[in-house]
Amino acid sequence: MKKIIFTLLAILFSTLAFSHGPTPQKVQESVTIAASPEKTWEALKNYSAFEKIMKVRSFKDKLMKAKYELIKTDVPFSDYNAQIRVKKGENDNESVVQWTARFYRTYKLNPPIPEGQDDATAVAAVKEIVGPGLAGFKKSVESQ
Amino acid sequence: MVKQKKLSIFNLKTSNLIILTFFLIILYLYFSSNVKKDHISKAYITNQGDNTVSIIDLETLNTLDTLEVGVAPLGITILQKKKLVFIGNVGSDDISVIDAVNDRLIKTIKLGTAPLSLTSNSEETEVYVTDWFKNNVLTISIEQMRVTNSLNVGITPSGIAYNKKHQYQVISNRDANTLEIYTKDHNLVKKIETGNHPFGIYTEGDFVYVANVYDDSVSIINLVDWSTYEFLVGAHPYNVRVHNKVAYVTNTVDDTITIYDLDSKKTIKTLDTGETPENLDLNIKLNLVVVTNWGSDSISIFDIQTLQLLKEIKTGAQSRSFGDFILQ
Numbered sequence: 157m158k159k160i161i162f163t164l165l166a167i168l169f170s171t172l173a174f175s176h177g178p179t180p181q182k183v184q185e186s187v188t189i190a191a192s193p194e195k196t197w198e199a200l201k202n203y204s205a206f207e208k209i210m211k212v213r214s215f216k217d218k219l220m221k222a223k224y225e226l227i228k229t230d231v232p233f234s235d236y237n238a239q240i241r242v243k244k245g246e247n248d249n250e251s252v253v254q255w256t257a258r259f260y261r262t263y264k265l266n267p268p269i270p271e272g273q274d275d276a277t278a279v280a281a282v283k284e285i286v287g288p289g290l291a292g293f294k295k296s297v298e299s300q
Numbered sequence: 301m302v303k304q305k306k307l308s309i310f311n312l313k314t315s316n317l318i319i320l321t322f323f324l325i326i327l328y329l330y331f332s333s334n335v336k337k338d339h340i341s342k343a344y345i346t347n348q349g350d351n352t353v354s355i356i357d358l359e360t361l362n363t364l365d366t367l368e369v370g371v372a373p374l375g376i377t378i379l380q381k382k383k384l385v386f387i388g389n390v391g392s393d394d395i396s397v398i399d400a401v402n403d404r405l406i407k408t409i410k411l412g413t414a415p416l417s418l419t420s421n422s423e424e425t426e427v428y429v430t431d432w433f434k435n436n437v438l439t440i441s442i443e444q445m446r447v448t449n450s451l452n453v454g455i456t457p458s459g460i461a462y463n464k465k466h467q468y469q470v471i472s473n474r475d476a477n478t479l480e481i482y483t484k485d486h487n488l489v490k491k492i493e494t495g496n497h498p499f500g501i502y503t504e505g506d507f508v509y510v511a512n513v514y515d516d517s518v519s520i521i522n523l524v525d526w527s528t529y530e531f532l533v534g535a536h537p538y539n540v541r542v543h544n545k546v547a548y549v550t551n552t553v554d555d556t557i558t559i560y561d562l563d564s565k566k567t568i569k570t571l572d573t574g575e576t577p578e579n580l581d582l583n584i585k586l587n588l589v590v591v592t593n594w595g596s597d598s599i600s601i602f603d604i605q606t607l608q609l610l611k612e613i614k615t616g617a618q619s620r621s622f623g624d625f626i627l628q
Contacts, residue, residue, distance in 0.1 A: 179348060179372050179390060180594070182618060213535070213553065219572070223553060237536070237553055239575065239595070256595050258576060266433045 181233070181261070181275055183282045186254040187290040188245055191297050193220060196251040197242045199297045206293075209285055210238060233259040233278035253293065255286050341583050342400065342627045343590050344385050345599060346373035347616025353387060353396075354615040355403055358586055358626070361601060361611045365403050369396035376623040377418040377427060382442065383627065386427050388415030395429070397445070400627050407445050411438065417622050419462045419469070421484060428469055430457035437471060437482075451486045454478060459501035459510065459539075459622075466523055470508050472498040479510060479521060494519045495530060500539025500550075500579065500622070511537040511549060518549055520562075531565065533558040539579045539622070541589075543604070548589055550577040557591060559607065569607055573600045578619075581626045590626060592619045 189196050197220045206224065213223040220243070226236040236259040243252045259282060263273035271277075341358040346369075353373060355365045370389025377386050378400065385398040393414055397407040416432040420442075427440040431450075435457060439449035454473040457480075461470050468489060469482045474497055481489045495512025498519070502509045508521040513536050520529045534551025537558075541548045546568070547560040555575055559568045575595025582589055582604065589602040597617050601610045 179374075180618075182349065182595075221555070225553075237576075239555075256575060258595065 179260075179275070180235075180258050181279050181282070182256065182258055183279060183286050184254065184256045185283075185286050185290060186252055187294050189251050189253055189294050189297050190249065191251055191300075192249055193242050193244050193251040195300075196253060196297055199300065200240060200242060200253070200293070203293060203296060205296070206289060209289075210236070232262055232272055232281045234262050234264075235260045236282070253290060255290055257282050257286060340627075341586055343581070343599065344376060344378065344387075344398070344400075344621065344625050344627070345592055345615045345619045346376055346387055346621045346625075347597070347619050348372050348374055348390075348594075349597070349617025351389075351391075352616040353385075353398065354619070356590075356599065356613060356615075358583055358588060358590070358601075361613065363613060363615075366616060367398065367403065367405060369398075369405065370394050370408065374620050374622050375415055375417040375429075376621050376625045377420055378624055378627050379420055379424040379427075379442070380628055382424050384442070385627070386418050386420075386440075388418055388429060390414040390416065390432070395427075395440070409440060409445055409447070411447065413438075416458055417460045419460045419623065421462055422464045422467070428460055428462070430460045430471060432456060432458070437469065437486075449486070451482070453482075454480055454491070458499050461501040461503045461508070463503040463508070463523065465505055468503075468523065470501055470503050472501055472510050474499055474513075479508065479519075481508075481523070490526060492521055492526060492528070494521075500537075502540050502542055504542060507542075509540045509542055509547060511540050513537060513552075516551075518547060518560075531560060533560065533567075534570065538577075541580055541582050543582050543584060548580055548582065550580050550591060552576050552578055552594075555593075555595075557589070557602075571602060571607060571609070574598045574612055579621050579623070579625070581621070581624055583626050583628060585628065592621045592625075594618050594620055 209228045210224040211227050215222050222240045224238045238257040241254045245251045261275045261278040263269050343356040345354040353367045357364050371391025373387045373389050375388035383400040387396040395409040399406045413431045415429045417430050420427045429438040437451045438447050441448045456475040457471045458474040459472040467484045471480045479492050495515035495517050497513035498510045500511045506523045510519050517530050517532050533549045534556050535553035537549045538552050545562045549558040556570045573591045574593025577591045578594045580591045587604045591600045598614050600612050
């Protein structure tokens with residue numbers, strides 16, 4: 157039994173170690189805001205703090221969905237596209253804001269992948285934008 | 301005495317009749333269920349984020365099963381007559397083969413390189429695979445279930461499709477902005493320029509259709525006179541399918557599909573999908589357009605006639621299915 161588990165673990169780690177390929181990465185985070193979806197959506201459309209990183213591609217009022225593309229260049233990820241959606245919360249005065257980012261690592265060729273150009277680095281860098289970004293937006297809406 | 305005998309014969313016949321009827325009903329149920337199983341249309345969705353394939357019954361629009369495959373499954377092709385599903389795993393550099401009759405994984409073919417997309421020849425004796433990193437197109441023999449040929453092609457071979465009429469393999473070279481067209485004996489027929497970042501391909505009759513991701517357009521290439529035509533769609537289109545002179549195109553950044561009339565050269569309608577719709581396939585028997593939504597981990601199913609959304613079904617994480625993914 158031990159041998160089987162060891163073999164399974166060995167297979168798992170060997171596939172992880174050689175894991176590569178043109179795989180888009182995804183970071184999806186949400187925050188609950190104490191404001192109605194309508195108010196939050198209007199606030200998002202007027203919010204300028206994201207513009208240092210990305211610019212608006214489109215606002216879809218009916219779906220309360222905003223699309224962004226990247227403008228910041230010195231980042232350890234590439235081909236970044238994001239959307240921010242405003243959804244209903246548990247009651248009328250609550251909304252959930254969900255940020256979904258899609259991107260790739262910077263190194264697109266065959267392994268070995270140079271340090272700092274891999275998937276993990278890219279994901280960590282995007283998380284550093286998304287997490288604090290949502291927190292800052294929440295603060296801004298709730299203080300209005 | 302005679303009367304009694306007659307009665308018993310009659311009784312025997314009745315009971316026989318009941319048994320026979322019962323037997324026939326069982327036989328009918330057995331065969332009808334088998335026939336139904338054989339002809340069920342199913343969608344196979346590669347979930348790159350959790351290494352699984354979701355199997356969707358397109359008649360009831362319910363999930364039938366979820367199978368574990370290799371790491372980071374992306375590309376797919378289905379041998380319709382042989383009922384075999386080939387899945388390319390870009391994380392484990394292999395191909396998972398699923399028997400579509402009982403939906404079991406029957407084989408893993410090691411490649412040692414990342415399979416991006418797959419297609420097969422008309423006879424279903426060979427599957428062709430684009431090898432993204434080493435710029436090859438690999439041939440897999442179905443009889444031997446192993447790689448039997450490797451053809452060096454232009455850089456970043458992405459989409460691949462097989463033209464049944466001309467017996468051509470058609471490949472998009474994403475970073476070279478070209479299409480390459482090869483005979484089934486692997487001789488280059490033509491290399492032709494496309495828009496910027498060509499990716500998903502569809503080919504039928506004398507035409508090839510390719511989505512140009514960075515140009516927000518689709519190129520149409522005539523395989524006889526090599527003339528080309530381009531039409532605009534939504535933002536970052538990934539793939540295209542055509543039926544009855546209507547093109548269906550996924551716009552990944554807009555979360556829509558464009559439905560474009562190739563005769564009048566006009567967009568008929570733009571439909572909202574789930575988030576980041578990447579690929580699509582059609583089922584003409586059931587009048588369906590099926591779209592994989594990478595962003596919302598789901599598929600959207602539309603009626604091809606009414607263009608109404610019938611259902612959005614949750615799949616595994618990061619559903620993609622690059623290629624033909626419907627067992628017709």
